[in-house]
Amino acid sequence: MSGCVISDQHRVSGNFDQKALVLFSGGQDSTTCLAWALARFAAVETVGFDYAQRHRVELDCRHAVTDRLRREFPAWGRRLGEDHIVDLRVLGELSDTALTRDTQIAFKERGVPNTFIPGRNLLFFTFAAAIGYRRGARRLVGGMCETDYSGYPDCRDDTLKALQATLSLGMDHRFVIDTPLMWRDKAATWALARDLGGDALVALVRDETHSCYIGDRTHCHPWGHGCGDCPACDLRRRGWEAFAGGAA
Numbered sequence: 001m002s003g004c005v006i007s008d009q010h011r012v013s014g015n016f017d018q019k020a021l022v023l024f025s026g027g028q029d030s031t032t033c034l035a036w037a038l039a040r041f042a043a044v045e046t047v048g049f050d051y052a053q054r055h056r057v058e059l060d061c062r063h064a065v066t067d068r069l070r071r072e073f074p075a076w077g078r079r080l081g082e083d084h085i086v087d088l089r090v091l092g093e094l095s096d097t098a099l100t101r102d103t104q105i106a107f108k109e110r111g112v113p114n115t116f117i118p119g120r121n122l123l124f125f126t127f128a129a130a131i132g133y134r135r136g137a138r139r140l141v142g143g144m145c146e147t148d149y150s151g152y153p154d155c156r157d158d159t160l161k162a163l164q165a166t167l168s169l170g171m172d173h174r175f176v177i178d179t180p181l182m183w184r185d186k187a188a189t190w191a192l193a194r195d196l197g198g199d200a201l202v203a204l205v206r207d208e209t210h211s212c213y214i215g216d217r218t219h220c221h222p223w224g225h226g227c228g229d230c231p232a233c234d235l236r237r238r239g240w241e242a243f244a245g246g247a248a
């Protein structure tokens with residue numbers, strides 16, 4: 001796995017004067033999106049949602065990720081601003097899903113996993129837009145992905161383009177929803193981390209982020225922490241192996 005850290009000066013683009021708000025859960029995808037935003041925008045804030053997940057490990061990982069980002073990527077750290085936590089525990093009351101209840105994680109009819117909380121990402125982006133409006137952020141960044149195994153309809157590109165138009169009209173404020181992972185699989189997401197921050201960022205994502213549905217942080221694998229058996233661990237392991245094997 002080779003890769004070089006490209007200096008921030010070379011990452012400056014035409015969007016650099018803009019402010020972004022990143023939907024940041026502490027997982028692999030949203031951490032990669034946070035790095036993507038820090039490499040592009042002048043100021044970046046983060047928002048996390050507490051919706052009574054069965055485990056809070058991911059939310060707890062958020063601080064470890066941002067602390068290490070600040071320490072190891074000081075130029076990014078200077079752009080990294082406020083963190084917002086939104087209490088959406090009402091979502092857990094509305095949904096009977098494997099993430100919020102003690103039921104087995106399995107696929108239901110119609111191919112949608114029962115980890116699905118109906119419309120979750122619509123709500124996340126709507127709350128993010130309300131915060132972005134107040135904070136002067138035009139870019140809303142999320143790690144949604146159509147190539148993921150899950151097939152969540154609120155992760156689809158068309159859904160989020162429609163939501164971008166709705167939020168912009170409804171708040172009379174031009175928002176852009178950025179989804180840098182939309183057409184990337186998990187191996188390509190690891191490769192993106194390497195392109196953005198070299199091996200140091202790959203190591204940060206591997207060590208500090210969390211994907212496991214069970215909330216297991218006690219078992220350590222080449223691809224990071226997790227139970228090793230749940231669908232999220234399986235996806236992460238396969239992505240890592242494809243990346244490390246040079247397929248990405």
Ligand code: ZN
Nearest residue numbers: 212227230233
């Ligand atoms: Zn797991």
